[in-house]
Amino acid sequence: MVKKRLANGEPCAKCLQAEQMLKTRGLWDRIDDVVWADELDPNSDGMLLGKKHGVDVAPFFIVEGDDGEERIYESSLKFVKKELAAPVSPSTSKEAPSTEDLAAVAEHFAERDPAEIVRWGLERYGDLCTIAFSGAEDVVLVDMASKTGLPFSVLSLDTGRLHPKTYRFLEKVRKHYGIEIEFVYPQAQLVQDLVRKKGLYSFYEDGHTECCSIRKVEPLRRALQQYDAWMTGQRHDQSPATRSDLVVVEKDDTHEGKSGALSKLNPLAFWSSDQVWQYIRENDVPFNDLHERGYKSIGCEPCTRATLPGEHERAGRWWWEEATKRECGLHTG
Numbered sequence: 196m197v198k199k200r201l202a203n204g205e206p207c208a209k210c211l212q213a214e215q216m217l218k219t220r221g222l223w224d225r226i227d228d229v230v231w232a233d234e235l236d237p238n239s240d241g242m243l244l245g246k247k248h249g250v251d252v253a254p255f256f257i258v259e260g261d262d263g264e265e266r267i268y269e270s271s272l273k274f275v276k277k278e279l280a281a282p283v284s285p286s287t288s289k290e291a292p293s294t295e296d297l298a299a300v301a302e303h304f305a306e307r308d309p310a311e312i313v314r315w316g317l318e319r320y321g322d323l324c325t326i327a328f329s330g331a332e333d334v335v336l337v338d339m340a341s342k343t344g345l346p347f348s349v350l351s352l353d354t355g356r357l358h359p360k361t362y363r364f365l366e367k368v369r370k371h372y373g374i375e376i377e378f379v380y381p382q383a384q385l386v387q388d389l390v391r392k393k394g395l396y397s398f399y400e401d402g403h404t405e406c407c408s409i410r411k412v413e414p415l416r417r418a419l420q421q422y423d424a425w426m427t428g429q430r431h432d433q434s435p436a437t438r439s440d441l442v443v444v445e446k447d448d449t450h451e452g453k454s455g456a457l458s459k460l461n462p463l464a465f466w467s468s469d470q471v472w473q474y475i476r477e478n479d480v481p482f483n484d485l486h487e488r489g490y491k492s493i494g495c496e497p498c499t500r501a502t503l504p505g506e507h508e509r510a511g512r513w514w515w516e517e518a519t520k521r522e523c524g525l526h527t528g
């Protein structure tokens with residue numbers, strides 16, 4: 196790895212970020228050597244390597260192949276993907292487990308550490324298991340998945356109405372873990388028809404169901420057709436009204452997967468919000484800046500507000516509607 200040392204003696208910010216990402220993913224040991232490119236010394240080893248390979252960005256990576264040829268990577272993400280990522284499991288579906296099989300797995304893992312459930316899911320489904328990512332719980336799953344060293348997929352629903360800080364957060368996570376995130380978008384024609392007929396804020400007048408079904412439910416259904424399993428950050432105590440029956444592993448009766456049946460993993464089902472935040476702090480997991488402004492559960496910008504002390508964590512979601520209706524339909528169809 197060639198890192199740049201600035202005139203003030205400090206490493207460049209991008210080099211530090213790349214190093215942190217490699218450490219987070221447990222890949223730092225795979226770097227054989229760090230060579231410095233001193234900004235003030237054109238004859239430093241790193242500067243000479245940059246000149247030799249025609250590279251003027253830092254960091255960059257040099258990999259010597261078995262044939263003696265050197266491969267150069269100017270992108271840390273590409274370097275990880277091409278050279279360091281665990282071998283990708285064959286993208287072929289195994290036979291889908293039955294409802295009974297999954298119930299037995301759920302019982303076995305009910306009281307276990309969520310990281311064990313994440314590992315089980317990735318060993319069972321490989322990159323045909325996708326983590327549905329948007330909030331704090333989901334990044335905990337990404338962190339746990341990343342630490343297994345196993346292949347996994349991540350998808351995120353871009354409804355077009357997310358808070359600007361959420362877009363920044365998504366990008367922060369992508370870089371921090373060196374992962375690809377599959378952003379899934381609503382169908383343009385459906386959004387155009389809704390907005391033309393009812394405007395941009397119809398959910399305040401006739402409820403969120405119609406908009407959520409166009410911007411979230413349909414895109415998720417479409418995206419999950421490529422997978423055998425998906426992982427969610429749902430927890431029991433997020434919504435006593437709608438999530439009290441949650442189990443850690445189940446058959447998803449709402450969506451169809453690549454081979455028909457789809458398994459759904461909720462590794463954090465039995466964790467409290469405090470446990471999630473303890474994990475985030477102890478593991479230096481990135482989080483959305485909005486959490487520092489009183490937001491607890493974060494969805495689309497117009498449908499999320501900060502909560503007051505003592506309010507339930509989902510009180511800020513669709514607050515103008517009854518508590519029993521405050522689900523976007525992603526988990527209920």
Ligand code: SF4
Pocket residue numbers: 354356398402403404406407408410411494495496497498523
């Ligand atoms: S959360 Fe609000 S803006 Fe987002 S899809 Fe649902 S109704 Fe639409």
